[in-house]
Amino acid sequence: MSFILTCPNCGGRPVDEFSYGGEITSRPRSSEDERALFSYLYFKRNVAGDQREWWFHSSGCREWFLADRDTRDNRVIATALPGGLDG
Amino acid sequence: MASPRLSEHRGELIDRNREIAFWWDGEPHTGYAGDTIASALYAEGVRVFSRSFKYHRPRGLLCCSGQCPNCLVAVDGEPSVRACMTPIHGGMRVDHINAWPSLERDLLHLVGRATPSFGMQVGFYYKTFIRPRWAWKYYEKILRGAAGLGVIDPLHRPTERFEKVHRHVDVLVIGGGPAGLEAAIEAAAGGRDTALVDEGLALGGHLAYSGHAAAGRAAELVQQAREAGVLILQPAYAAGVYEGGLVPVFQGTTMHRFRAAELVLANGAIEQPLVFEGNDLPGVMLGVGARRLINQFRIAPAEEAVVVCVDDGGIDAAVDLANAGVAVRAVVDTRDGTEPDQRLVLADIEHLRGFAPVRARGRDAVTGIDVARGSERRRLAADLVVMSGGSVMPHGFLVQAGGKVRYDRELRVYVPDRLPENVRVVSPAGGTTSDVPAKCASASGKQFVCYCEDVTTKDVHQSVQEGFGSLELSKRYTTVTMGPCQGRMCHRNSGLVMAAELGLDADAQQVGVTTGRPPHNPTSFSHLAGRGYEPVKRSSIHHWHAARGGKMLWAGDWKRPYDYGDADAETAAVHESLGLIDVSTLGKLIVRGPQAAEFLERIYPNRFGDMKLARVRYGIVCGDDGSILDDGTVARLSETEYYVTTTSSGAGGMEQWFTWWNAVWGMDCQIVNVTSAIAAVNVAGPAARTALAKLTDFDLGNDAFPYLGAGHAQIAGVPCLLLRIGFVGELGYEIHYPSAAGEYLWGALMQAGEEFSVQPFGLEPQRVLRLEKMHVIIGQDTNAESQPLEAAMPWIVKLDKESDWIGRYSIEFFKRRGDRLALVGWEGRNGAVPKEGAQVIGATGEPAGRITSSRFSHRLGKSIGIAWVPVGMAEEGTAITISDPSGSRIPASVTHRPFYDPDGEKLRS
Numbered sequence: 001m002s003f004i005l006t007c008p009n010c011g012g013r014p015v016d017e018f019s020y021g022g023e024i025t026s027r028p029r030s031s032e033d034e035r036a037l038f039s040y041l042y043f044k045r046n047v048a049g050d051q052r053e054w055w056f057h058s059s060g061c062r063e064w065f066l067a068d069r070d071t072r073d074n075r076v077i078a079t080a081l082p083g084g085l086d087g
Numbered sequence: 088m089a090s091p092r093l094s095e096h097r098g099e100l101i102d103r104n105r106e107i108a109f110w111w112d113g114e115p116h117t118g119y120a121g122d123t124i125a126s127a128l129y130a131e132g133v134r135v136f137s138r139s140f141k142y143h144r145p146r147g148l149l150c151c152s153g154q155c156p157n158c159l160v161a162v163d164g165e166p167s168v169r170a171c172m173t174p175i176h177g178g179m180r181v182d183h184i185n186a187w188p189s190l191e192r193d194l195l196h197l198v199g200r201a202t203p204s205f206g207m208q209v210g211f212y213y214k215t216f217i218r219p220r221w222a223w224k225y226y227e228k229i230l231r232g233a234a235g236l237g238v239i240d241p242l243h244r245p246t247e248r249f250e251k252v253h254r255h256v257d258v259l260v261i262g263g264g265p266a267g268l269e270a271a272i273e274a275a276a277g278g279r280d281t282a283l284v285d286e287g288l289a290l291g292g293h294l295a296y297s298g299h300a301a302a303g304r305a306a307e308l309v310q311q312a313r314e315a316g317v318l319i320l321q322p323a324y325a326a327g328v329y330e331g332g333l334v335p336v337f338q339g340t341t342m343h344r345f346r347a348a349e350l351v352l353a354n355g356a357i358e359q360p361l362v363f364e365g366n367d368l369p370g371v372m373l374g375v376g377a378r379r380l381i382n383q384f385r386i387a388p389a390e391e392a393v394v395v396c397v398d399d400g401g402i403d404a405a406v407d408l409a410n411a412g413v414a415v416r417a418v419v420d421t422r423d424g425t426e427p428d429q430r431l432v433l434a435d436i437e438h439l440r441g442f443a444p445v446r447a448r449g450r451d452a453v454t455g456i457d458v459a460r461g462s463e464r465r466r467l468a469a470d471l472v473v474m475s476g477g478s479v480m481p482h483g484f485l486v487q488a489g490g491k492v493r494y495d496r497e498l499r500v501y502v503p504d505r506l507p508e509n510v511r512v513v514s515p516a517g518g519t520t521s522d523v524p525a526k527c528a529s530a531s532g533k534q535f536v537c538y539c540e541d542v543t544t545k546d547v548h549q550s551v552q553e554g555f556g557s558l559e560l561s562k563r564y565t566t567v568t569m570g571p572c573q574g575r576m577c578h579r580n581s582g583l584v585m586a587a588e589l590g591l592d593a594d595a596q597q598v599g600v601t602t603g604r605p606p607h608n609p610t611s612f613s614h615l616a617g618r619g620y621e622p623v624k625r626s627s628i629h630h631w632h633a634a635r636g637g638k639m640l641w642a643g644d645w646k647r648p649y650d651y652g653d654a655d656a657e658t659a660a661v662h663e664s665l666g667l668i669d670v671s672t673l674g675k676l677i678v679r680g681p682q683a684a685e686f687l688e689r690i691y692p693n694r695f696g697d698m699k700l701a702r703v704r705y706g707i708v709c710g711d712d713g714s715i716l717d718d719g720t721v722a723r724l725s726e727t728e729y730y731v732t733t734t735s736s737g738a739g740g741m742e743q744w745f746t747w748w749n750a751v752w753g754m755d756c757q758i759v760n761v762t763s764a765i766a767a768v769n770v771a772g773p774a775a776r777t778a779l780a781k782l783t784d785f786d787l788g789n790d791a792f793p794y795l796g797a798g799h800a801q802i803a804g805v806p807c808l809l810l811r812i813g814f815v816g817e818l819g820y821e822i823h824y825p826s827a828a829g830e831y832l833w834g835a836l837m838q839a840g841e842e843f844s845v846q847p848f849g850l851e852p853q854r855v856l857r858l859e860k861m862h863v864i865i866g867q868d869t870n871a872e873s874q875p876l877e878a879a880m881p882w883i884v885k886l887d888k889e890s891d892w893i894g895r896y897s898i899e900f901f902k903r904r905g906d907r908l909a910l911v912g913w914e915g916r917n918g919a920v921p922k923e924g925a926q927v928i929g930a931t932g933e934p935a936g937r938i939t940s941s942r943f944s945h946r947l948g949k950s951i952g953i954a955w956v957p958v959g960m961a962e963e964g965t966a967i968t969i970s971d972p973s974g975s976r977i978p979a980s981v982t983h984r985p986f987y988d989p990d991g992e993k994l995r996s
Contacts, residue, residue, distance in 0.1 A: 003331035004346070014253065014344070015331075021747060027711070031896035031903075041712045041897065054750075056743055062760075064750035074330055082750050 003074040008081050009061045021054025021064065023047075048072055052085065089132040092119075093385040093411055098295060098302025100288060100383045101126075109179040112190065123288065124170035124181050125151060125158050126384035134369045134452055136160065136170060138186040140236065140570065141541035142533075143195040145451050147369030149538065149576075151376040153286060153608070154357055156539040156571045159184060159236060166237020167571070167609055172288065172322070184237040209546045209553075209565050236571075247340045251617045256280045256318070259334060259347035261325045261484060264292020266513040267353030268308040274351075275315035282345065283317050284336050286324035286608070289383065292355050296375065296382040298407065325354075327605020328487040332509070335606075342614050350510045352485055356478035356517030359579050360538075361395060364446035364530035366474070367538060370453030374404035374475035387411040389471030393456050395419040395444045398519045400475035402428050408473065409434040416467050419444060419458045422521045439465065446530045447472050459529070477519030479579045483603025485512065492600065499523065500579065501600060525583040536584055537577035539570020544584050551588040558585055558599045568601050571609060626671035627766045627829025637849060643736035645672045650849035655945055658855050660846035661815055662946055665772040667836055667847050668815075671826065673719070674738025675765050676731040676745060680756030683727050689892050690748060691721070692875060692884045698723045703797040703810045707865070707883055708733075708741065709894030713874040713901055717741050718865050722797040722810055730797075730808060730823070734865055738762045748893065766829040770836060771819035771856075773993075774843040779820055781839045785809065787820075794995040803835035813994050815856035816987050855942045858951055859987035861912045868910060868939040868953045876901050878910045879983070908936075909961035912986065913969075915950030916978040918943070921971040927956050928970045935960065938969060944986065950977075951986050 004012045023044060028036050045051075051071050057063050066085050068077040078085055095103070105120035111128055118127025125136065125148055135145040136158040146157040151171045158170035161182045170181070186193035208214070216226040258274040260267045263285025275281040289295040291305025312319060323338030328350065336343040358375045360366060372388065374396070380386045391414040394401045405418045417437040418428075427438035442465065445457040455468040479500050482492045493504040498518025506512065526534050526544045534544045546565045555561040558568075558581060567581045568574035574581075578601060585598040624645045626632075633639055637648030647669070650657055660666045678686060687695040691706045698704060703722040710716050717737035722730045733741040742760040749758060770779055776787050785800035786792060796811045805828045813819030824832055837845060863869060863878060875884050876898065884898055915921075920943050927936030941952035960967055961981060969977040988994070 002329045002333040014333075019743070028896060029891070031899040034900060037896050037900065054747065056747070058743070062742070062746065064747050082753060 001074060003076065005055060005067065005076055006079045007055075007057045007060055007063065008065050008079060008084070009063050010057060013057070013060060017057060017059040019056040019058040021056055023051050023053045024066070050077065052087075055079070090130050090386045090388070092130065093381070093387060096382070096385060097299045098289070098305070098382055099385050101385065107175050107177050109175050109177065109181060111181045112183055118175050122175050122384060124160065124162070124168075124173050124175055124179075126171075126380060126386060127175050128170070128181075129380060129388070130384065130386050135190055136369075137183060138190065138193050138196065139367065139541050140185070140539060143186065143193045144367060144541070145190075145193075145196075145369050146367060146538070147452075148372060148376055148380075149360070150358070150373050151379040152357075154572060154575045155373075156576075159571065161237055164240040164243035165611075166239060169609075172286075174288070209542075209549050245613050247613075249340050249342070249613045249617050251342045251344060253344050254282065254346070256282045256345065256347050258282070258349045258351060259345050260284070260317075260351040260353055261334070262292065262353030262355055262514060263287065263290040263309075263319070263321055264353060264355050264514060265294055265304070265308060266355075266515070267292070267351065268312050270351045270353060270511075270513045271317045272308070272311050272315050274349075275312070275317045279349075281315075281317045282347070283312065283319050283321075284323050284325050285319075285321040288322060290319070290321055293375075296379045297403070298382055298410075302382075324608045325484065326607050326610055328484050329605065332488075337608075337610060337614055340614075342617060348509060350484075350488060352488075352510065352512045353514045354481060354484065355514050356480045357575050358400060358478050359476040359523075360576060361397070361444060361474045361476040361524070362526040362534050362536060362544060362580050362584065363395075363444040364527060364532040364534050365449065365453070366444075366447060367533075367535045368447050368449050368453040368472075369451065370449065370470055371447050371472045371474060374400050374473050377404055377471070377473050378407050381407050381411045387413055389413055389469070391416055391469045392471040392473055393417055393419060393458075393467045393469040394473045394475065395421075395456070395458070396473075396475035397421045397477050397521050397523050398475065399428075400478065401473070402430055404473050404475055405436055406430055406434055408471075409436060413471070416469055417465075419456075419467075421524060443524045443527065444472075444474075445527050446532065476580075477521075477523055478517035480514065480517040481575060481603070481607075483573070483605070483607055485510070486603060487605060494600075523579075523583060525580070525587040536581050537565075537567040537570060539572050539577070540566040542567040542577070542581070547581060547584045548588055551585065556589065558582055558601055561585060562601055573603065573607065574601060624672070624763075626669050627826040628669045628671065628768075628833045631830050631833060632669065632847070635847065637847075640850070642672065642850065645735060647672060647735075648847075648849035650851045651847055654849070654851040654855070657846045657848035657852040658945065660844065661772045661817055661848060661852065661856055663773070665770070665774040665778055665840045665843040665845040666815070666852075667833070667840065667845060668769045668771070668849070668853055669767075669833070669847075670735075670769050670821065671766040671829065672735035673762075673767055674733030674735065674741055675761045675767075675823070676733065676738075676742060677728065677759045677761055678731055678745070678756055679728045679759070680754070681727055682754040683729055683756040685890070686745075686749065686752070686754050686756045687721065687729060687731075688888065688890045689752070690745065692892060692894060692898065694885055694888060695721055695723070695729065700725065701797050703795050703812055705812075705883075707875060707880060708744065709875065709898070711893050711897060713894045713897030714871055715865055715869050715873050715875060715878060715880075716744065720810065720812055722808070724797070724808075732767075736866070764826055765823050766826040766832070767821060767823045768833055768836060769813075769815070769819055769821045770840075771813055771815045771817050772843075773818060773996075774840070774845075775818045775820055778836070778840045778843055778845070782835055789996070794991075803832055805832050807832075814860070814862055815853060816860045816985075817856075817993050818996055819994070854940075855944060858940055858942050858953070859944050859946060859985070861953065861985040863910060863953065864940065873910070874898060874901055877906050877908050906958050908955050909958050910939075910953060910955055911961050912982045912984075913938075913952055913954050913967060913979040914982060914986070915952075915969075916980065918950055919971070919975065919977045920950045921952070921969045921977050922973070923952075925972060925977075926970045927954055927960070927967050928976075929960075932970075934970075936967070947986055950979075952979075956981065 067079040101119035101121040149155040149157040153172040162168040183190040257279035258281040260271045260283040271283040294301040294305035326335045334345040394405045419442045423441040431438045442458045442460045448455045489507040491505040492501040495502040500518035502516040550561045632648045639646045684696045707718045719732040782803045800809045808823040810821040925938040926934045929935035936956035965981040
């Protein structure tokens with residue numbers, strides 16, 4: 001990976017300044033449905049295409065933010081602080 | 088035989104006034120400043136530079152341009168250095184590689200000699216050494232020893248510092264020949280920020296080795312480029328085009344990470360060898376190699392030469408050779424025709440048209456060449472055979488950048504087809520307009536297609552016979568194009584040979600094209616690793632420890648004292664009187680804001696919202712899968728402010744964890760990592776209160792400041808956060824204060840403790856003290872699967888908390904499921920200390936559990952520790968057997984109560 005990612009605070013930076021936080025997930029609100037709990041914990045959707053995911057600017061401002069990225073070619077469509085992306 | 092230098096000449100790279108002495112295989116040699124290893128040795132008569140990969144055939148200079156594998160040597164312990172691209176410096180130690188006992192007499196050469204007609208067929212190892220099966224282990228030892236080229240010196244440590252530089256430019260030009268220079272000048276003159284990279288020893292591309300006038304033109308272009316403000320990196324090489332348009336450029340010890348709005352490819356064309364018998368003998372050289380020796384280093388490469396060629400590249404070489412005083416016996420030209428070339432007529436050189444090379448003669452060096460036109464044969468004597476087989480534009484960068492190539496029937500090479508928007512190709516496409524003979528059909532000996540991997544025409548023939556019908560497949564079988572040259576010397580020719588074998592016409596498109604992957608040139612791991620951006624961390628008291636005999640060891644990113652020479656005495660001091668330990672390495676976070684309490688309630692399994700002010704509480708942090716991530720203490724400083732400590736190695740991770748959840752939840756609180764701003768010292772032992780009282784007015788009395796109290800105090804004039812916690816089992820205070828006062832306050836504490844024979848103590852005594860209290864160390868006694876219910880901490884998990892918290896649902900599941908394992912303490916019954924990691928075995932000797940901590944406690948007079956065991960073995964008093972790696976069986980019994988001061992009376996005293 002050597003693409004450029006745009007930090008909402010610092011602007012475009014090489015991706016190796018960041019830590020990947022994984023695709024966004026939806027956290028269950030109880031342990032009743034064990035299948036839902038385990039699939040949240042241990043399964044990823046791992047899409048080939050646009051994915052919304054977390055990034056942390058670990059070698060920079062240490063801000064967490066969201067990115068929409070095409071996992072097939074690492075094209076970054078948009079980045080924003082939480083709540084700042086459409087959809 | 089040494090070659091005297093020719094007269095001085097524009098474009099030469101050597102400084103005849105400066106002689107430089109260096110070593111070649113232990114013998115002293117000299118050259119001029121500006122000489123490469125290759126040119127200096129060639130001038131002194133060295134002709135054999137390496138032994139080939141498989142057959143250990145002697146190999147001499149071929150391209151002198153850094154494109155072929157023939158001159159790889161070891162320099163000052165670094166293997167696989169290209170001698171033709173590396174300038175000499177004083178005292179340099181240059182050694183041959185891949186030959187034993189010497190370059191001249193190489194035993195493994197016999198392998199090639201013993202099988203003269205057939206050679207080692209493709210897949211020889213797999214096919215030959217498979218039977219008898221039991222013998223493989225013996226074969227393997229010998230084969231492993233024979234494999235590979237250079238030897239890595241395990242003691243060699245690079246002393247240079249490798250750096251990375253980020254460069255963002257408008258235009259990056261790869262290649263400093265005339266096309267590249269002109270493109271760069273134009274871009275820079277147009278106001279664009281432009282950089283140019285060239286891997287050669289001199290800028291100007293072919294102009295640099297094409298004589299007087301050309302060298303003048305090169306100098307002119309370079310001058311213009313500099314005046315236009317082009318950033319020129321030379322010698323430096325681009326390693327490839329990576330994702331996001333990243334082009335790493337390596338120059339000396341620096342990696343320039345280029346991102347350019349426009350990439351201009353001007354990396355020229357590479358002259359190709361011809362395939363005939365003996366085309367690898369020392370003395371068979373490419374035109375460019377001979378011309379560089381003549382024009383850049385002013386060496387006449389031989390006495391008599393023959394040139395074999397498919398186009399005018401050979402004519403150029405012949406003229407240069409003649410001008411250098413070499414007797415050129417003939418130019419053997421595969422092109423038909425009756426009129427000799429005018430330049431050859433002027434130089435009085437015979438032009439043999441329509442002839443092709445058959446075999447180069449000679450055993451360890453070339454003595455002549457046989458050429459043929461139909462049935463007509465000619466034998467020519469020469470100590471140099473110059474090949475000029477047309478040229479090929481390397482298309483690796485182009486394809487990596489997302490472009491496509493197509494085969495051009497006219498030029499007989501691949502040319503750019505579709506280019507991405509921001510990529511431009513400016514160098515000529517190369518190629519040649521006449522047919523290139525694939526190989527010599529009438530020769531019987533080895534005709535090399537690939538110099539790197541010793542692949543011959545027979546190997547390609549065999550791979551086709553065995554069904555490998557395309558170049559991509561054959562490549563995987565024969566390894567053609569997979570050596571250090573990455574196909575630069577063999578891609579075109581292997582395609583031609585393959586096409587001939589398959590009965591296709593010479594249109595190499597039908598056999599396919601291989602993928603040119605980065606890096607383009609051999610690149611060292613030091614370059615890729617760079618300098619590292621995670622420096623060693625030292626506490627503000629580090630130098631005190633080091634000066635007082637602290638054995639400083641790595642502990643995560645930190646250097647910490649293991650002990651100060653006597654771990655047992657340090658342990659005893661804490662129990663009996665007073666000890667001091669530097670705990671500045673603890674991670675420290677401030678959580679502040681109206682929702683700070685609620686935030687911590689959601690992060691931790693235990694409660695923090697109900698905490699009174701000026702109190703401190705132990706807590707663990709779990710992942711959402713219920714696993715224990717970290718532990719530490721949390722002190723409440725005000726309604727809206729908490730001071731959180733984490734483990735020493737967990738600081739960065741916990742900061743990320745906290746801030747991530749804060750981003751997810753969007754709560755009104757801030758998290759600040761103050762780890763390096765704050766020093767911390769734990770003062771422990773029965774004398775702790777008395778000693779500390781000497782330095783502060785703060786009321787340390789047990790009623791005013793009880794166990795688990797937290798308060799702000801001035802100690803020796805330093806503003807401190809004082810926490811009454813003791814993880815080493817005795818009365819203790821943890822003092823957090825500005826790290827600027829690190830050594831000062833530590834010194835004051837040492838002085839105050841003098842009358843109590845205070846001892847600084849290190850990590851090892853701390854381990855023993857903690858173990859005596861049966862404190863679980865996260866990451867030592869737990870792993871990624873450990874959850875608090877099983878890890879002896881069910882009390883910390885508040886499943887009745889109103890709020891949701893991280894790990895709650897998994898732990899609810901674990902609670903329903905019931906425990907399977909238990910983390911327990913154990914006491915040895917015979918004083919033996921098992922190794923950490925030893926197994927706890929069941930009734931029939933089967934592995935049942937695992938020792939995670941073990942030490943001998945002198946205080947208690949027995950071996951103690953912590954272990955994971957199945958719940959069936961976890962009852963208080965259960966007798967267990969530990970199987971130590973030493974082979975001994977150690978009897979022990981399970982216990983759940985701390986070994987020392989089980990009720991914590993000392994802590995609370």
